[in-house]
Amino acid sequence: MVTLSGRDAFRSELTAVAGRDGRVVCLETLSRSKDHPFEAAHPDRFFSVPNAGSVLTQMVTGLGAAGFRPFVVVTPGAVKGRAVAPRSLWRDCLQAGATVVMPPEQFPEGYDEVRGLYGIPLAVPCGEEETRAVVRQAVRTGRPHCLVLGEGAGVDLSWESSEPSMAAARLISVGEAGTRLALAARAVAPGLGHAHLVYLDDVRLSAAAAELGAWTGKSVVVAAPRLLGPVVRALRARLPVDSVRGVPAAVGAGAGAEVAEVLAAAAG
Numbered sequence: 001m002v003t004l005s006g007r008d009a010f011r012s013e014l015t016a017v018a019g020r021d022g023r024v025v026c027l028e029t030l031s032r033s034k035d036h037p038f039e040a041a042h043p044d045r046f047f048s049v050p051n052a053g054s055v056l057t058q059m060v061t062g063l064g065a066a067g068f069r070p071f072v073v074v075t076p077g078a079v080k081g082r083a084v085a086p087r088s089l090w091r092d093c094l095q096a097g098a099t100v101v102m103p104p105e106q107f108p109e110g111y112d113e114v115r116g117l118y119g120i121p122l123a124v125p126c127g128e129e130e131t132r133a134v135v136r137q138a139v140r141t142g143r144p145h146c147l148v149l150g151e152g153a154g155v156d157l158s159w160e161s162s163e164p165s166m167a168a169a170r171l172i173s174v175g176e177a178g179t180r181l182a183l184a185a186r187a188v189a190p191g192l193g194h195a196h197l198v199y200l201d202d203v204r205l206s207a208a209a210a211e212l213g214a215w216t217g218k219s220v221v222v223a224a225p226r227l228l229g230p231v232v233r234a235l236r237a238r239l240p241v242d243s244v245r246g247v248p249a250a251v252g253a254g255a256g257a258e259v260a261e262v263l264a265a266a267a268g
Helices: 006-020 037-041 054-065 086-095 104-115 127-141 175-188 202-212 225-236 256-267
Strands: 024-028 046-048 069-073 099-102 146-148 169-174 193-197 218-223 244-248
Touching (some): 006 037, 006 127, 054 086, 086 104, 169 256, 175 193, 175 218, 175 225, 175 256, 244 256
Parallel strands (some): 024 046, 069 099
């Protein structure tokens, strides 16, 4: 079942939560959109900052000092004539207390930055329900989060069965493209195990690795190319190196050739 994209689910849930919490503020580096739900519902708490730079960080700092909870969406290419690289902008906004939304295309750089900021949850939710839950968690805790959200249609995981206890290999899905491909591979080979990761910061990834460490078989990480490398490296640092492999998933993951590659990695 196809669900809202991560970005659309984020906007919808943040709009709903802001209706109950007047401290929630949304800032986006995209130009104003006529159909932005947050702006339509809460125009006094929506800010479009298309020429973002240090002014964005200053706005976040000021809003935080005034007791607001800012959520910032930074889009690559929307920061025109910048003297500050996008990853520095994300870092500065996170350090100023904002929850920051980044696209998967910039994940490696953003991941390196976020990993250096201890205690900030880094989430890569898949599908509408996971995205909504992560947004609610960020608002509820009042702590800055870093969210990696895509523009493509999400995947519904509500029907996914639990991991078979006697599986010969396990898929570890990350993000929308990776999860879509992992589910396509399990449709062909239902005996494969499946673990799904949402949080990738060091603290929560170490906790997940402790659970994954009970597994004695092979693990195949399935994620979009920009997500794959950092996640595989992080898991290999916590699990036996030779037990963790990676297979990239394209945005339109699920084609026969890609499924075959996953199955080969699981069998090899």
